[in-house]
Amino acid sequence: MKRLAPLFLFLLVIFSGSAFASAENCGMSVDGKSLKSFDSEICPQNITQKIRTAFFGESIYTSILENKNNDSSYEEIQSDLTQSQKDFNTRTIESFSTMKILIFGVVLVFLIVIIFNSVITLTKAIFGKEFSTDESGNPPRYNFFVAIGVMGLGAFSFIPGFFGHNGSLSVSDYFNLAAGQGALQLENMVISTYLSNQLSGGLEVPTVGESVAEANKRKENSNVYYSAKATIAGFVSTSLVISSSSAFNNSIENLHNHTTDWRVRDKTVDVWQPNNNDGIDFEHRFAEDPNQTMWSADPITFAQNPESMGENIPYLKAVGYNQNYRDYAVKDNLYNKAELLKVAIKEAYFKDSEAGFKEVANTAVSHFFKDAQANILKTEFLNMMAKSDEIALQRINYTCSLEESHRIEAKNFIDAHTGAGSAGAGSSECVSTDWKVMGTEASDVYAAKVKELTIALIDEYYNIRIAINAQLQQAMYSTDIVNRVKETRQKAALNFFWTHPSLTNDLNFTQSAQSEFNITSPIQTIQTKAMGTFVDDDWAKSHGYPEATLMIGEDFRDLKIDTQDKGTPTLKDSKAIMQSLYSENATASGQNAEFMQATGLSLANPQIKFDECRASTIYPITCVQKYGQQISETMIDIAEVAIAMKLIGYGATHFGDKKKQKLMSEQAKADEKAGVSKSKLSKKAKTKRNQPNFLQKVGSFMSTFANFFLKASLFGYIFALVLKFLMTTLMIGPFYVLYVLNMFYSLLVFLTSAFALLAFLRFNDMNNLKLLAKTVWSFFLSNLFFGPLILVFYIVNWEIAAILDRNLSTIIAYGFSSAIGSDTSTIMQHLITLFVSFVCFMAVNIGCLRYSFIAMNTVLEIVGLDMPHIKYTQEFIGRMIFVTNIITFSMFHWLDVIITSQARRAFKRKPNFLSRFGRKGRG
Numbered sequence: 001m002k003r004l005a006p007l008f009l010f011l012l013v014i015f016s017g018s019a020f021a022s023a024e025n026c027g028m029s030v031d032g033k034s035l036k037s038f039d040s041e042i043c044p045q046n047i048t049q050k051i052r053t054a055f056f057g058e059s060i061y062t063s064i065l066e067n068k069n070n071d072s073s074y075e076e077i078q079s080d081l082t083q084s085q086k087d088f089n090t091r092t093i094e095s096f097s098t099m100k101i102l103i104f105g106v107v108l109v110f111l112i113v114i115i116f117n118s119v120i121t122l123t124k125a126i127f128g129k130e131f132s133t134d135e136s137g138n139p140p141r142y143n144f145f146v147a148i149g150v151m152g153l154g155a156f157s158f159i160p161g162f163f164g165h166n167g168s169l170s171v172s173d174y175f176n177l178a179a180g181q182g183a184l185q186l187e188n189m190v191i192s193t194y195l196s197n198q199l200s201g202g203l204e205v206p207t208v209g210e211s212v213a214e215a216n217k218r219k220e221n222s223n224v225y226y227s228a229k230a231t232i233a234g235f236v237s238t239s240l241v242i243s244s245s246s247a248f249n250n251s252i253e254n255l256h257n258h259t260t261d262w263r264v265r266d267k268t269v270d271v272w273q274p275n276n277n278d279g280i281d282f283e284h285r286f287a288e289d290p291n292q293t294m295w296s297a298d299p300i301t302f303a304q305n306p307e308s309m310g311e312n313i314p315y316l317k318a319v320g321y322n323q324n325y326r327d328y329a330v331k332d333n334l335y336n337k338a339e340l341l342k343v344a345i346k347e348a349y350f351k352d353s354e355a356g357f358k359e360v361a362n363t364a365v366s367h368f369f370k371d372a373q374a375n376i377l378k379t380e381f382l383n384m385m386a387k388s389d390e391i392a393l394q395r396i397n398y399t400c401s402l403e404e405s406h407r408i409e410a411k412n413f414i415d416a417h418t419g420a421g422s423a424g425a426g427s428s429e430c431v432s433t434d435w436k437v438m439g440t441e442a443s444d445v446y447a448a449k450v451k452e453l454t455i456a457l458i459d460e461y462y463n464i465r466i467a468i469n470a471q472l473q474q475a476m477y478s479t480d481i482v483n484r485v486k487e488t489r490q491k492a493a494l495n496f497f498w499t500h501p502s503l504t505n506d507l508n509f510t511q512s513a514q515s516e517f518n519i520t521s522p523i524q525t526i527q528t529k530a531m532g533t534f535v536d537d538d539w540a541k542s543h544g545y546p547e548a549t550l551m552i553g554e555d556f557r558d559l560k561i562d563t564q565d566k567g568t569p570t571l572k573d574s575k576a577i578m579q580s581l582y583s584e585n586a587t588a589s590g591q592n593a594e595f596m597q598a599t600g601l602s603l604a605n606p607q608i609k610f611d612e613c614r615a616s617t618i619y620p621i622t623c624v625q626k627y628g629q630q631i632s633e634t635m636i637d638i639a640e641v642a643i644a645m646k647l648i649g650y651g652a653t654h655f656g657d658k659k660k661q662k663l664m665s666e667q668a669k670a671d672e673k674a675g676v677s678k679s680k681l682s683k684k685a686k687t688k689r690n691q692p693n694f695l696q697k698v699g700s701f702m703s704t705f706a707n708f709f710l711k712a713s714l715f716g717y718i719f720a721l722v723l724k725f726l727m728t729t730l731m732i733g734p735f736y737v738l739y740v741l742n743m744f745y746s747l748l749v750f751l752t753s754a755f756a757l758l759a760f761l762r763f764n765d766m767n768n769l770k771l772l773a774k775t776v777w778s779f780f781l782s783n784l785f786f787g788p789l790i791l792v793f794y795i796v797n798w799e800i801a802a803i804l805d806r807n808l809s810t811i812i813a814y815g816f817s818s819a820i821g822s823d824t825s826t827i828m829q830h831l832i833t834l835f836v837s838f839v840c841f842m843a844v845n846i847g848c849l850r851y852s853f854i855a856m857n858t859v860l861e862i863v864g865l866d867m868p869h870i871k872y873t874q875e876f877i878g879r880m881i882f883v884t885n886i887i888t889f890s891m892f893h894w895l896d897v898i899i900t901s902q903a904r905r906a907f908k909r910k911p912n913f914l915s916r917f918g919r920k921g922r923g
Contacts, residue, residue, distance in 0.1 A: 027192055027489045029207055033477060035196035035489055040185035044076035045490040048743065048787075049184060053077050055747055057093040059164040060177055096751065097168035104160050104754040111761060118763035139766070147763055150772070154760020158753060172776070173750060179783035180746065186788040187493050194795060195485050198507045201514030205470040219462070224469070227521045228462040232454065234300070234525020235385060239392035240534040240552065241297040241527055242266055242282055244429070248535045248548045249294050251413075251428040253287060260417050265433045268385035271297075278304040278374065279524075280381065286539075295536040300381075301524040304374035305367055315360055316367070318348040325368055329375035331467060337372075338365045338475040362476060366513045369472045373522050376464065384461060391453045393432070398446035399555040400430035400439025406550060410437045429550040465522075472517060476510045493791055497736045501728070501798065730880050731801065731845055734853070734873045735794040741869040742786045749779060778865055786867060789856065797852040804844045846881065853877075 025032045026043035042049055052060060058074045078086060157172040164173070204224045206215065219225045246266035254262045263270075266284065275281045283296035310322035319325075319341065328337055342361045350357040400406045406429065413426030414435055430438045439446070484506075488499045529536045535548040759772055853874070860867055 025486075027188070028486055032486075033482060034205075034473070035192055035199055035485060037193050037196040038189055039192040040189045042181070042184050042188060043490040043492070044080050045487075046184065046188075046492045047494040048187075048492060050077060050081075051743065052180065054089045054092050055096045055750075056169070056177065057089070057165050059169055060181065093165050097165040099751060100160060100168040100754070101166065103752060107754045107757050110758055114758055114761050118761070121763045143766060146766070146769065150769055151761050151763070154757060154772075158756045158760065160754065170753065172753060172756070176746075176750065176753075176780060176783050179780050182784050183787040184492070186784075187791050188489075190788060190791055190795070191492060191496050192489055195489055195503075198504055199482070199485050199510075200473060201510065201516075201518065203469050203473055203514035203518045204466065205473050206466055223519055224465050225458075225462055228458050228465060231521060231523050231525050232384075232388070232458045232461055234523070234527060235388040235457075236391050236395070236454070237527040237530035237534070238282065238297050238300065238525065239268060239385065239388040240395065241529050241536060242268055242271055243389065243392050243396065244534040244548070244550070244552060245295040245297070245529075245536045246271070246284060247428045247431065248537060249284065249540060252540055252543075252545050253294065255424075258417055258419070258423050260414075260435050263433065264428055264431050264435065267389050269382060272382075272385075275299060278302045292539070294539045297529060297536065298527050302374040302377060303370065303520065303522045303524070305371050309367065315345050315349045316364060319344040321364075321367075326371050327375055328368070328372050329379050331376050331464065334369065334372050334468065335471040335474045338368055338471070341365065341368055358478075362510060362513060365472070365475050366517070369468065369475070369517065370522075373465075373468050376468065377522055380461075380464060384457060387453065387457045387460075391450060391457065393438075394446050394449045394453060396430070396552065397439045397441075398443055398450060399550060399552050400437075401441065401443040401446060402439075402555055406430045407437050407439055427549070429548060469518065473514065476514060478510070481506060481510075493739060493787065494736075496791070497732050497739070497794065500795075501732075730842075730877075731798065731849065732794075733880070734849065734877050735790055735797070737876050738867075738870060738873040739787065739790045741872055742782075742790065742867070745869050746783055774864075781863075782865055782867070785865070789859070793852050793856045797848055800852075801845050801848040804848065805841065846877075849877065 026045070027036055027039050027041055028034065029036060049060075053074070061074050081089070158170050160170050160173075161167040162171055162174065163169050169177075202223075204218070204222055207218070210218070243265050247264055250262065250264060250266070268282070271282050271284055272280050273283075277299075279299045279301035281296070281299045284294050286292040286294045305326075307322060307326070310316050310326055313321075316322075321341075324344075325337070325341055328334075330337070341364055345361055345364055346357055349360070400410070409427040410430035411426065412421055413428050413431055414437065415421030416423050416425045417435075432438050481503075484499070484503055488496050488503060530553070532551055532553045533548040534552045537545075537548055541547060756776075759768075762768070853870070857867075857870065
């Protein structure tokens with residue numbers, strides 16, 4: 001408890017006031033187009049908050065210390081309610097406060113007995129000498145002052161009358177209400193951060209109206225800023241190679257020119273040239289033999305799409321992408337150009353139908369922004385390299401300032417070329433472009449200049465990247481998606497449980513595209529020659545000239561200026577930012593249509609649609625709903641065929657009966673005319689005459705066949721309905737139920753909190769006092785952490801299940817169905833695949849669900865908390881497993897046994913819990 005006390009006080013400071021947003025764009029950025037990350041604001045639309053308000057009313061926002069209400073927060077909720085809802089809330093608040101007071105009245109009756117018992121206990125303790133240490137040295141059982149103090153604290157904490165409707169709430173209620181508000185804030189932080197990342201893909205953009213301090217804080221953990229630092233470090237390395245190599249080799253090339261009319265050092269602008277690989281080359285050729293390269297730096301490469309893409313992708317070719325968009329480089333107009341690209345694609349490729357347009361348009365935008373970013377950086381390149389050259393010179397100045405011998409060598413070299421010294425003396429390594437000695441000032445001066453210039457160049461490059469990012473996000477913006485994200489964030493957990501899967505799937509493409517763009521460095525700048533002397537002297541050594549001696553690299557390692565030459569750029573060498581995550585398999589669709597025409601049944605269609613969905617979604621389990629829909633449509637098709645067959649059978653039977661009656665009538669007339677009575681007919685003749693004719697046989701066969709398919713389609717339709725609702729309910733329902741149970745469990749404890757007086761107003765020994773403190777603290781923590789904990793495990797369960805569904809389910813389903821159905825008919829193979837796919841998904845997702853609850857229970861045990869209502873969720877899962885066993889003819893039962901046995905091995909410490917949890921509800 002001593003360790004937890006500071007945490008308790010800290011939490012009270014944080015949660016004593018309710019963080020509550022009243023604006024319409026609660027939880028959103030100033031422009032309303034993105035979510036705030038790590039945002040804890042409680043919105044008026046928050047469903048959980050509305051439920052709490054329905055029971056506690058305005059007391060949630062009451063400050064017990066200042067004894068006043070934050071009316072604006074309560075009014076925001078009230079304004080979002082209908083009159084009937086307000087009336088209902090009024091009745092609920094009145095009923096809740098009345099019940100609280102009545103329960104307190106019941107407690108007062110029992111307190112008479114408790115006080116009498118405490119007097120007796122106190123008397124026994126006095127005469128039993130239990131207030132002092134015994135002969136064995138054991139501490140006393142009772143402490144009079146502590147026990148009396150706790151009784152007073154209990155009376156102060158749990159007696160109603162301090163605040164709330166009709167004074168029905170106590171001090172302890174106030175602190176636990178604050179913990180409940182803290183839980184909502186933690187939940188909002190989880191939801192806002194998760195959805196913000198889903199919406200933006202982690203793409204870093206400037207926030208509208210952010211201050212300089214906020215911008216600097218954003219850059220602290222910025223991937224783009226780290227990439228910018230690494231890129232500029234590469235620029236400076238290139239400049240150092242150019243400057244140092246040119247100074248060293250130009251002196252070799254001008255050995256016999258004892259004047260100062262030649263250039264000592266080259267700049268980037270003197271030696272660069274574009275290459276054919278979207279990059280820049282740097283090299284100097286020997287003047288006397290241009291076929292010989294005297295020195296070269298490694299090229300700088302810009303990440304750009306291959307030109308062939310504009311001709312090979314149909315919708316890009318249709319709009320003349322290579323001619324109209326590939327070379328675009330206007331930094332401040334990218335969004336407008338991207339919108340024109342979307343319009344052009346729609347007119348050229350989706351004029352008659354918009355199906356798939358959104359995905360194709362976003363893919364095209366991704367391609368366009370990659371090309372545009374490369375083009376913009378190419379136009380900015382020489383300007384940035386000029387500044388990089390200046391940084392390189394300051395770094396060389398720093399190195400030259402460290403040793404006087406370097407400067408003496410430079411002075412001798414200058415004298416040798418001005419006639420003031422002997423020819424051939426000195427070295428050019430510390431000679432400036434204007435034939436001056438470098439490094440004449442203090443090294444600290446150059447260090448400061450390097451830092452200042454480097455940070456300025458990093459910020460310049462970073463700002464270009466961020467400006468491009470902002471326009472990419474704007475181009476990817478969808479009003480519909482943002483409104484849905486906004487609604488989910490504002491309504492919080494109870495809405496998030498149900499909307500999260502579909503919302504995340506809809507955000508799949510834009511999230512992936514923006515994330516890839518954010519983490520991909522558009523420039524590769526690694527200089528393999530930037531080592532030691534930063535001089536490429538292979539030519540010099542091969543021609544007998546001495547090596548360079550100025551070890552610039554070693555001196556840089558001593559330059560403690562926290563600059564940006566650490567690490568390497570975050571580069572992904574990809575030819576394209578994104579390819580479409582959505583593809584239509586036209587060939588498979590055509591084959592599917594031919595199959596349906598050949599068989600008259602649509603059994604292949606659900607599996608094809610299911611596989612297409614599974615290949616293009618984050619959460620394949622959501623495809624099960626579409627899977628079920630396709631199966632139900634297939635069963636309807638089969639039922640229609642069966643009904644048609646039934647009608648044909650009725651028709652054939654009807655005409656067969658007519659023909660039979662006519663034939664029997666003609667036969668009777670013939671017998672009568674021949675004088676043959678029925679009694680004289682042989683048994684064989686009678687049997688032959690009673691045999692059904694061909695049409696009657698056809699009708700009977702068709703009716704029987706139709707009855708079989710009608711029953712099969714009915715079973716399949718029921719199976720499809722289960723598919724559409726069971727899987728999603730199974731993945732969401734347990735967490736939703738647990739969250740709701742936790743919410744009402746807290747309300748129940750609030751309602752009955754006065755009963756705690758019965759425990760506190762006893763004369764307790766030290767063990768009981770410790771238990772009381774632990775119980776009160778545990779309830780406070782449960783109010784604070786249970787809701788966020790359920791939410792976090794809900795998200796984790798979905799993410800883990802999604803990974804397994806995408807990577808294992810396809811292999812298992814097709815492998816298993818192929819193994820057991822390879823010798824069967826095509827129709828039977830499809831039926832087996834349909835069935836096994838469902839069972840496989842059930843096994844994976846129920847397994848993940850079980851492990852999630854095992855992990856949650858383990859976390860609770862580690863922190864010493866108990867969630868009694870979790871057993872009801874376990875029973876809910878048990879019922880769902882029971883239904884699944886019936887539907888899968890107990891196939892899932894055996895998979896469940898395997899999963900549970902493996903779980904026991906993994907969690908040997910929890911065999912009882914696992915057995916209790918894994919076996920309930922089995923059929």
